[in-house]
Amino acid sequence: MNRPPQQTTAEALLRVDRVTAAYGSVTAVDDVSLDIAEGEFFALLGPSGCGKTTLLRTIAGFESPASGDIRLDGVSLLDTPAHRRPVNLMFQSYALFGHLSVEKNIAYGLEAERLPRAAISERVSEIMETIGLTEFAKRRPAQLSGGQRQRVALARALVKRPRLLLLDEPLSALDRKVREEMQLELKRLQHEAGMTFVVVTHDQEEAMSMADRIAVLDRGRLEQLDTPQSLYERPSSRFVAAFIGTANLLDGEATEHGVVLPGLGEVRAAHALAAGGRATLVIRPEDVAVARVPEPQGSSDGAGAEFVGTVIDATFLGGSSTLSVELPGLAAPLRATVHTATSIRRGDRVALSFDPARVVAVPDPRGRATGEPEAPQ
Template sequence: MLQITGVSRRFGDVTALADVSLEIRQGEFFALLGPSGCGKTTLLRILAGFESPDSGTVTLDGADLLGQAAHRRPVNLMFQSYALFPHMTVAKNVAYGLERERLSKAEIRDRVGEVLAKVGLEQMAGRRPQQLSGGQRQRVALARAIVKRPRLLLLDEPLSALDKKVRAEMQLELKRLQHEVGITFVVVTHDQEEAMSLADRIAVFNAGRVEQVDEPVALYERPRTPFTAGFVGASNLFAGRACSAGLAADGLGVLPGVSDLPDGTPALLAVRPERLRLDGEQGQGVLRGEVADVSFYGGVSHVSVAVPGRAEPVLVATPGATQVRAGTRVALSWAPGDGALVPQ
């Protein structure tokens, strides 16, 4: 539905976007994920019509999007701050865009009622924004964005103002709503959990470039660049050269992994903390070391293991509370399929 081809944007000496190309499908929940300053919000502003690229094209359903004025585009942007009118009621905030289009009062009333029911705020229609919680204000902003039935809805860090519990609830709400209304959502976030839980596909951005586009599970299980391996989720990264059994790492020997890289290729081996098995010192292990630290997070414990020949500790995630204590000698192992090789 949306085709972005070779889009670049510079601000003086700073390159915000460098030859970005993406395809976003009809009805998809698509996430732009990356650290602050990587160019994802600049791309969102170009789609909304608030910025113009220095080069490149953007088409929506085959028609040129960049040639249309911002208010003429079938695109809506939900701001990070929500930008609600404090002097208007919830219903008036939601109706504002429809009133600007000079629709009949009956149609406005019907569409506002319908969308407030979808976001569960029909009982709050007469309240002002300051009388609502953060989660409720977020729903009003969402209702106002979808009531105009755009082809494409852009969301800039939509949940960043919410606390953790409300945020988790709103992630489910956003996903449900997106399926219900059938609008294509493009969300900008630096929160990996948010991107993973919401998106059908994710584009990982770094310094104005797209590192990898994939479904969440594929992105997590099989990162294709060093940046993706380090940025998406926690990973233990080992440097060395690809070999038939995995990775030949200096000072650590051959570490098990799966790849299609030619032997001798400089590579990183990425192993997720939850894929490592922790055994006593006498157990079978790929690596051996000493427990440096144990942290308990409720559902999971993080165990840091200092391994001779490696500068950084190896992180192991185990379910629930662990009996392992700092100073214990342990053996670490993982299956070859749990190690992903990434060319350096």
């Protein structure tokens, strides 16, 4: 497998160093290394079962790695029990105490540390005002909406002022509208608190909208660690290309200047792949230029990657239109996004072209060259 380089920096707040974690014979986290900077909003992203929650629980101290090390400010945490780590984990279920009021729920951790009553009252009042809970201070969790309960759980985690706040699928229980509002709220609070957040999510839009950097995991391994923009524009593997955003994935054979697609010819793309090896072209729908043509034409030599096909579906989505185009040699249609209303309709002949600077070629680990694009995801 084409493994990513070890993601380490000298000034990391948290360093995960070649961590492996297993449940019996099942390896949940496989030799993962990454650094998280102080004040960063960091996301662990991947499908169910990829190891992201296990890695989060290992950082928190609820799981022990089979090998590797986890260091905070350069000091190993492995011998420090979970309750003594300067780390707080906000659970997916929120785990609020139903018999306690909002302010009592928030104060619980501080009371367990036996802080002076005046200090507890001051810090609880301050965090309730910051998160917008002051008017709900005397209510119990059952009297709150899902979004309000989420805020209480977040306030309870923030009031202890941990060096690192871990959030396990924090927005999954909320409906779409509230979830979108809370994404903005989390980002605002993270900036205001100046704290380091690490969030686990399977929702790519959630990670892309909140995180400064994202670690994409698959089957326990780190596929790529990068900024949201770089993950989208320059994926390093077929998995990342398919998982992040929508993409046309076309399999073929690498050449010196691009990738040859069976039945179509060469599409130019800069890459460092060995000529003759299996490769996958990643073409985002918005990077496909579309023009109507009066009659069938031959394809070009690939310099502009122009090919002619037939529109089999056209969908107007308000600010853009999505076209599905059937091309000779491809068993599945290629999808293109036009960022305006278009007069192109089903049955029209169109020429498709791709800017080589926007086309990415990645290894095809499945070892086939059919030229068949996967359904965009």
